[in-house]
Amino acid sequence: MTLTAPLQSLLNGPLDQRWAPRLESLLGIGTAAGADLVEVFLERTDHLGVLAEQDTITSVTPAFGMGAGIRVFRGHRDGFVSTNDLSEAGLQRALEQALGMLGLQLGALSRSAFAGLPALNDFAASKGDWLQRSPELQEATQALLGGTQQLQRRGAHLQVRRGSYARDWQEVLVAASDGTFGRDIRLHQSVGLNVLAADGDHRAGVGRRYGSADRPDDLRSWDAQQSAQEVCDSAAAMLYADYVEAGQMPAVLANRFGGVIFHEACGHLLETTQVERGTTPFAERVGEPIAHSAVTAIDEGLTSGAFGSLSMDDEGMEAQRTVLIENGVLKRFISDRAGELRTGHARTGSGRRQSHSFAAASRMRNTYIAAGTHTPEQLIGSVDRGLYCKSMGGGSVGPTGQFNFAVEEGYLIENGALTKPVKGATLIGEAKEVMPRISMCANDLELAAGFCGSVSGSIFVTVGQPHIKVDSITVGGR
Amino acid sequence: MASLDADQLGQTLARLAAANGIRQWDLGAACSSDTSVQVDRGEPKQLKGAQRSSITVRVWNGDGLVGTTSTSDLSESGLERALSGAHAASAFGNPDDTPAFSPLAAAPVATLDQPLHEPQGILQLLTTLKDAEQQLLGRHSAIGTVPYNGLAERSSERLYLNSDGARRQQRLTTASVYLYARAEETGRKPRSAGAMRLAYGASDLDVAGCIDEAAERTISHLDYAPIETGHYTCVFSPEAFLDLIGAFSSLFNARAVLDGVSLSNRDSLGQTLAVPFLDLHDNGLHPGNIGASAFDGEGTPTRRLALLEGGVIRHFLHSEATARAFGVEPTGHAGLGAKVSVGPDWFEIGPTPGSGGGQAGLNRFGADQPLVWIDSLSALHAGVKASQGSFSLPFDGWLVRGGECRSIEAATVAGDIRQVLQGIVGFEGEAKITPDGLCPLVWVDGLSITGEA
Numbered sequence: 001m002t003l004t005a006p007l008q009s010l011l012n013g014p015l016d017q018r019w020a021p022r023l024e025s026l027l028g029i030g031t032a033a034g035a036d037l038v039e040v041f042l043e044r045t046d047h048l049g050v051l052a053e054q055d056t057i058t059s060v061t062p063a064f065g066m067g068a069g070i071r072v073f074r075g076h077r078d079g080f081v082s083t084n085d086l087s088e089a090g091l092q093r094a095l096e097q098a099l100g101m102l103g104l105q106l107g108a109l110s111r112s113a114f115a116g117l118p119a120l121n122d123f124a125a126s127k128g129d130w131l132q133r134s135p136e137l138q139e140a141t142q143a144l145l146g147g148t149q150q151l152q153r154r155g156a157h158l159q160v161r162r163g164s165y166a167r168d169w170q171e172v173l174v175a176a177s178d179g180t181f182g183r184d185i186r187l188h189q190s191v192g193l194n195v196l197a198a199d200g201d202h203r204a205g206v207g208r209r210y211g212s213a214d215r216p217d218d219l220r221s222w223d224a225q226q227s228a229q230e231v232c233d234s235a236a237a238m239l240y241a242d243y244v245e246a247g248q249m250p251a252v253l254a255n256r257f258g259g260v261i262f263h264e265a266c267g268h269l270l271e272t273t274q275v276e277r278g279t280t281p282f283a284e285r286v287g288e289p290i291a292h293s294a295v296t297a298i299d300e301g302l303t304s305g306a307f308g309s310l311s312m313d314d315e316g317m318e319a320q321r322t323v324l325i326e327n328g329v330l331k332r333f334i335s336d337r338a339g340e341l342r343t344g345h346a347r348t349g350s351g352r353r354q355s356h357s358f359a360a361a362s363r364m365r366n367t368y369i370a371a372g373t374h375t376p377e378q379l380i381g382s383v384d385r386g387l388y389c390k391s392m393g394g395g396s397v398g399p400t401g402q403f404n405f406a407v408e409e410g411y412l413i414e415n416g417a418l419t420k421p422v423k424g425a426t427l428i429g430e431a432k433e434v435m436p437r438i439s440m441c442a443n444d445l446e447l448a449a450g451f452c453g454s455v456s457g458s459i460f461v462t463v464g465q466p467h468i469k470v471d472s473i474t475v476g477g478r
Numbered sequence: 479m480a481s482l483d484a485d486q487l488g489q490t491l492a493r494l495a496a497a498n499g500i501r502q503w504d505l506g507a508a509c510s511s512d513t514s515v516q517v518d519r520g521e522p523k524q525l526k527g528a529q530r531s532s533i534t535v536r537v538w539n540g541d542g543l544v545g546t547t548s549t550s551d552l553s554e555s556g557l558e559r560a561l562s563g564a565h566a567a568s569a570f571g572n573p574d575d576t577p578a579f580s581p582l583a584a585a586p587v588a589t590l591d592q593p594l595h596e597p598q599g600i601l602q603l604l605t606t607l608k609d610a611e612q613q614l615l616g617r618h619s620a621i622g623t624v625p626y627n628g629l630a631e632r633s634s635e636r637l638y639l640n641s642d643g644a645r646r647q648q649r650l651t652t653a654s655v656y657l658y659a660r661a662e663e664t665g666r667k668p669r670s671a672g673a674m675r676l677a678y679g680a681s682d683l684d685v686a687g688c689i690d691e692a693a694e695r696t697i698s699h700l701d702y703a704p705i706e707t708g709h710y711t712c713v714f715s716p717e718a719f720l721d722l723i724g725a726f727s728s729l730f731n732a733r734a735v736l737d738g739v740s741l742s743n744r745d746s747l748g749q750t751l752a753v754p755f756l757d758l759h760d761n762g763l764h765p766g767n768i769g770a771s772a773f774d775g776e777g778t779p780t781r782r783l784a785l786l787e788g789g790v791i792r793h794f795l796h797s798e799a800t801a802r803a804f805g806v807e808p809t810g811h812a813g814l815g816a817k818v819s820v821g822p823d824w825f826e827i828g829p830t831p832g833s834g835g836g837q838a839g840l841n842r843f844g845a846d847q848p849l850v851w852i853d854s855l856s857a858l859h860a861g862v863k864a865s866q867g868s869f870s871l872p873f874d875g876w877l878v879r880g881g882e883c884r885s886i887e888a889a890t891v892a893g894d895i896r897q898v899l900q901g902i903v904g905f906e907g908e909a910k911i912t913p914d915g916l917c918p919l920v921w922v923d924g925l926s927i928t929g930e931a
Contacts, residue, residue: 011553012555050570051817053737056572056574057570057572058572058575058817059572059815059816059817060545060546060567060570060571060816061546061547061548061567061815061816062546062547062548062563062564062566062567063547063548063549064547064548064549064550064551064559064560064563065532065548065549065550065551066550066551067550076521077521077522077523077525078524078525079525079526079527080524080525080526080527081526081527081528081529082526082527082528082529082530083528083529084529084530084531084532084550084551084552085529094527094529097527098527100600101522101525101527101600102525137566137567137570141570159738160737160738160739160865196738196739196865203865203866203867204866205863205865205866243868243892246707246890246892246926246928247707247928248930276518276523277518277623277625277626278622278623278625278660279623279625279660357528357530359524359526393860394857394859394860395857395860396856396857396859396860398670398856398872399625399626399658399660399670400660400667400668400669400670401668402872402888404856404857404860404861404872404890405857405860406857406860406861406870423868424868424870424892425870426860426861426870426871426872426890426892426928428872428888428890428928429888430667430888474888474928474930475928476870476872476889476890476892476928477870477892477926477928478870478892478893478926
């Protein structure tokens with residue numbers, strides 16, 4: 001939904017080449033003051049959220065915004081200031097504050113080495129109509145109500161039926177005194193269905209969310225019937241499930257969102273922000289085995305339509321495909337500008353941030369374990385007694401590398417076959433110990449959209465994997 | 479200091495609303511100015527500043543339906559666009575659950591003792607934090623880094639206006655410091671723990687106390703051992719118990735009750751939920767609540783509210799719309815939106831006056847049986863199923879046996895919140911003020927612990 005026609009002024013029009021003089025002025029002033037590098041990130045956003053509960057639209061939340069983040073480097077230090085004030089005076093105040101953090105002052109030096117910005121590297125040139133092509137509010141509400149009606153038809157004991165849709169449009173312009181000058185438009189859409197099933201004291205809450213990037217028409221191809229069926233099947237299985245018995249056991253994790261285990265357990269530890277903090281056990285392990293030889297892991301920003309894909313990162317660098325682990329051997333870290341400066345790991349197009357309010361940091365994009373050669377049935381068949389994690393909830397990793405995440409839908413594996421559903425399981429462990437225990441990978445790699453919260457805010461990511469088998473992991477339960 | 483021009487905002491919005499045929503509207507606005515520093519082994523790591531502004535406009539259309547829009551653009555064109563967006567969204571307003579102005583939006587609000595502080599500035603913040611980091615590093619040879627640390631000061635202002643003339647405004651300064659240390663001994667796993675402090679200004683921060691607590695907690699986890707899986711009596715620290723209650727606050731949330739996602743229902747008021755010696759109040763006005771708000775998103779005054787008295791549910795938290803649905807007054811716990819969210823402010827937990835407070839003389843160091851002392855809970859966003867009552871959470875803590883404490887290597891605690899509230903044995907020590915509320919140590923029987931022994 002475009003709420004109003006765009007105003008044709010610098011402040012309200014597109015973030016494009018017309019900004020070059022103002023940005024050049026800021027970059028010139030900053031470098032003249034003694035900064036090694038000055039970066040300006042400009043942003044406009046247009047968000048729409050819609051919530052359907054039962055058979056009613058209960059919330060429509062449009063939001064829009066704009067702002068700038070100015071980052072100044074001197075040596076290994078940096079100062080960052082964000083502001084909603086994009087006027088010339090407002091931006092200059094922000095720059096002055098950022099310089100002041102590093103002990104620099106406007107006008108302290110008279111000459112700038114900054115040679116001016118090159119022609120705009122415009123990744124948004126063909127994306128100008130994305131916002132208009134994405135669903136109107138009316139269409140989004142109808143799609144959600146269709147989804148909650150499908151839940152009603154397919155589910156039993158459903159106390160709550162919810163459908164939600166979010167559309168996030170973002171236009172960014174990045175300019176830096178090293179000659180970076182890039183523009184992009186991003187469009188992320190996600191739609192989800194959630195239910196709470198209740199029967200007496202038995203309760204089960206289940207949700208599924210689907211997301212895509214840069215596909216304005218994607219909601220129109222959403223299969224609400226299939227989504228509703230998956231959610232209802234899961235809720236029916238979990239409603240009367242017993243709590244899992246705690247202990248150490250082998251686990252088979254399903255594909256798609258099962259990939260959250262790699263994201264949390266290992267992916268975060270391969271970001272240079274963790275190297276800078278000294279909180280990753282893998283800092284000095286490039287070229288060494290850190291995982292089972294069955295494991296090859298990728299982080300990339302290139303898969304068409306995937307939630308974590310980017311034309312350029314938030315520091316103006318084009319996205320890449322980065323092999324993190326190959327046959328168990330650590331190959332690379334995910335790095336941003338500051339990470340390269342402070343750790344020596346070359347940038348990988350992974351400088352990302354939630355908004356102008358955050359300085360970019362090394363963050364994951366589409367991160368997954370590559371497909372193996374086994375079938376999922378072979379993985380399950382190899383376990384005498386263990387846990388099958390069909391659907392994962394959220395998770396997190398602590399400062400010592402200890403991770404945990406919730407199993408939303410689980411089943412016992414007994415004698416190589418799935419038996420009864422179980423709930424209340426939490427998988428916990430440490431990357432260093434668990435990665436060598438991923439002994440089998442199936443041939444059914446799939447990706448799933450997600451959100452990742454960390455040092456530079458909440459960003460769109462993809463997790464993924466084929467079915468994998470972990471030989472032994474701690475399962476928290478009752 | 480950050481500031482909003484309430485007169486200008488109100489006049490502009492009134493004029494724009496009239497020009498667009500909008501008779502009823504309200505507005506929530508906020509602005510802030512933040513400065514923060516992080517350090518890494520004596521060097522500045524990241525220095526940040528931020529000026530933020532945002533407004534949420536809510537309008538009622540000719541059919542009485544409500545729409546909202548939020549923006550960070552407080553210019554006249556931004557306001558006009560927000561108003562227009564809210565009007566467009568109102569076409570999709572929910573006719574079965576339409577908010578109205580709070581009947582208390584112009585009622586007197588409490589006067590809070592919140593002294594405004596001038597900012598110290600980034601260089602002073604940096605000096606203070608570098609010194610704090612150095613002191614913490616010096617407390618034990620195993621403490622190698624303080625990977626998560628920060629010192630911040632903020633100046634902010636909130637505003638609520640409506641077309642009936644209600645006007646609320648609050649200015650505030652706050653400061654915070656956190657220190658999270660990482661320690662590692664040869665051949666052993668790294669351990670970490672931390673502490674934080676809040677105040678109305680950086681000069682009032684208890685930085686020394688923060689260093690002491692972070693050091694003490696980190697060192698106490700250096701000598702660790704795995705724990706055997708089983709059922710234990712658990713002693714929750716005030717912070718851990720408040721976290722757990724906060725994660726299940728939908729028990730007391732009228733919005734969640736009406737939406738069917740709470741374990742409570744309309745008939746739960748007057749029913750027993752917990753042991754008969756437990757009181758739970760929400761009291762955003764407590765002097766220990768640094769940064770308290772005098773009014774909620776709808777302009778309703780903040781107040782103290784009994785949620786549990788003697789283990790019995792007495793009240794729910796309300797917005798204007800939920801209060802109307804229950805036939806009571808709003809309680810000052812609302813956000814601002816077309817569908818208004820409801821949430822708690824700050825809990826007070828303790829024994830019911832005159833009840834004896836459960837088992838007397840509890841002392842975890844004098845217990846006959848081994849017990850688990852839970853210091854802090856993690857991953858509440860992933861491990862709590864609020865609508866189902868269940869939780870399974872990693873924690874940091876100690877096994878206390880024969881008066882001796884030993885840190886637990888890695889473990890989770892699992893259970894059902896109703897089981898916890900019915901399984902409280904009693905309280906130990908004086909209630910402690912924390913950022914989330916006031917609470918003593920809480921003893922709970924029979925919780926499931928999963929360890930790696």
